[in-house]
Amino acid sequence: MPPLEEYIKSLEVIWESKNLTNGGPFHQQFEAALAEYLNVPYISLFNNATMALIVAMQALRVQGEVITTPYSFVATAHSVIWNHLTPVFVDIEPDTCCMDPTKIEQAITSKTSLILPVHVYGRTCNTSAIGEIANNYGLRCIYDAAHAFGVKDEGGSILRHGDLSILSFHATKVFNTFEGGAIACNDLNLKKRIDYLKNFGFASETKVVASGINGKMNELQAAFGLLQLNYIDEAISRRKSIDHMYRELLTGTSGIALPQEWDSESHNYSYFPIFVGGEYPLSRDALYDKLKAAGVHARRYFYPLISNMPMYSKCSGAKERDLPVANAMASQVLCLPLYPDLSFSEVLKIVGLVK
Ligand SMILES: Cc1ncc(COP(=O)(O)O)c(C=O)c1O
Known part of the structure; x- marks a missing residue:
């Protein structure tokens, strides 16, 4: 946790402004600072990673079957079920505990639309092999990067791989905002859709473009996260x-x-x-x-x-x-x-x- 005196100063700002949530100033600052720290084009903050996983599949309009790993926290598979999709399990590699890319092709059917691997313990999946399969078969790929805050490979942040990557800022993680999460993405239009979806589908004050949900991070969490960045x-x-x-x-x-x-x-x-x-x-x-x-x-x-x-x-x-x-x-x-x-x-x- 960051020094309490510093957090109290942020709380005083919140008490003064009475901006508690709805994408307030700390949310905006934290989103920008985090994207810069993690070296990714866009970040959308969430109230937790499970909600971010659920929304990520909605954002990509995933249907049918999702190839995923059994070696993860339950939230990975639960998010598939919350989208009324069907999980299909494949085995992992012994040295990384991440999804074994050589097992993916045999699990693909005409209903498959997404590959959902996990960077287990922050160890990177074989992103090039998985990316090639996703490309060849026209599948989407979302990485559960709940463990992978700040992890890089030879090309930069590992969050750049796939269509989207999900981070968790739960209290037990390397970087926390009490509870919290984020989606990293490379495409501004996709970020916009994610931001609508996490805010009830509101595209403006009066326009609702999707049956969204409430996945927003509040100002207390965002202010905490902004401070945490100084100490991570x-x-x-x-x-x-x-x-x-x-x-x-x-x-x-x-x-x-x-x-x-x-x-x-x-x-x-x-x-x-x-x-x-x-x-x-x-x-x-x-x-x-x-x-x-x-x-x-x-x-x-x-x-x-x-x-x-x-x-x-x-x-x-x-x-x-x-x-x-x-x-x-x-x-x-x-x-x-x-x-x-x-x-x-x-x-x-x-x-x-x-x-
Ligand atoms: C691999 C993985 N995915 C998803 C989650 C869910 O994260 P959250 O608690 O932020 O919803 C966790 C949390 O432990 C996790 O380890």
């Missing part, structure tokens, strides 16, 4: 030190596989997932319980797999035999605590418990 680089660099410490101390622990090294210039160090294998003396869940009993809340993130949840288990591609990698990863993963003010002594304690 420092927060990411602190996360990086903690990541390095975990990595150094846990390397060589029998039965514990570590995440691949991130490319240090372009990563956001959002999560530190470890994978608990058969050689480890405890099961993943027993380790989770042991940490919890010692006051350490690690997360089985993502577990259970979306495709194993009752409401998704009958979907196309959801069978365990079709998703061997995703099932294996979900049964082994444990994300260790990682946040900027986690002290080195706490990291030592966590590592000691694992070891």
Whole structure:
């Protein structure tokens, strides 16, 4: 969180102006500052990423089937259902935990209209292979980039890929506005449609052009986000030190596989997932319980797999035999605590418990 005194100053401005929402001055400033920070042409702010995902599919007028990953937070698949679309699951790659592009083509049918991959843990999907498939088959592509604030690849921001990318500013994310989210897009007309849709479909005071919803970010969140931008680089660099410490101390622990090294210039160090294998003396869940009993809340993130949840288990591609990698990863993963003010002594304690 930014320094409270600074936020109080922003609150005083809000109290004075009484501009609480509806695209007020903080919203406008934050949208512009964020687009510049993230180096993307357009940003539309939202009250959370789930709403942004739902609206993104409305904006692109997606129909029929959506090819997506079971290895994500439930909101990814739920947003498909809220649009009355049909999720179709494909497996993930073991090294990135992102959608495996070699599995996409066999899942395409005449009803497919969208590919919805997730940049899991801020690790980038194989955007060139996915982009090529989307182009060849005339499909839309929306990236769930909830974990990928500030992540870059060799060509710049990863948010430039696909038709749209969705960010989450939930309190648990690298960058937060208490709750919040955004859509990054490359096309001004599309941004306009998204902005209408998130504001009940209003194109002007009297003209309603779509059956929109209320997905707006309010001034308190926007003012908070604007301040956060001043501190995000420092927060990411602190996360990086903690990541390095975990990595150094846990390397060589029998039965514990570590995440691949991130490319240090372009990563956001959002999560530190470890994978608990058969050689480890405890099961993943027993380790989770042991940490919890010692006051350490690690997360089985993502577990259970979306495709194993009752409401998704009958979907196309959801069978365990079709998703061997995703099932294996979900049964082994444990994300260790990682946040900027986690002290080195706490990291030592966590590592000691694992070891
Ligand atoms: C991959 C992914 N997508 C979507 C969401 C939903 O974000 P929000 O909580 O901002 O609605 C999350 C949140 O954890 C997430 O991890």
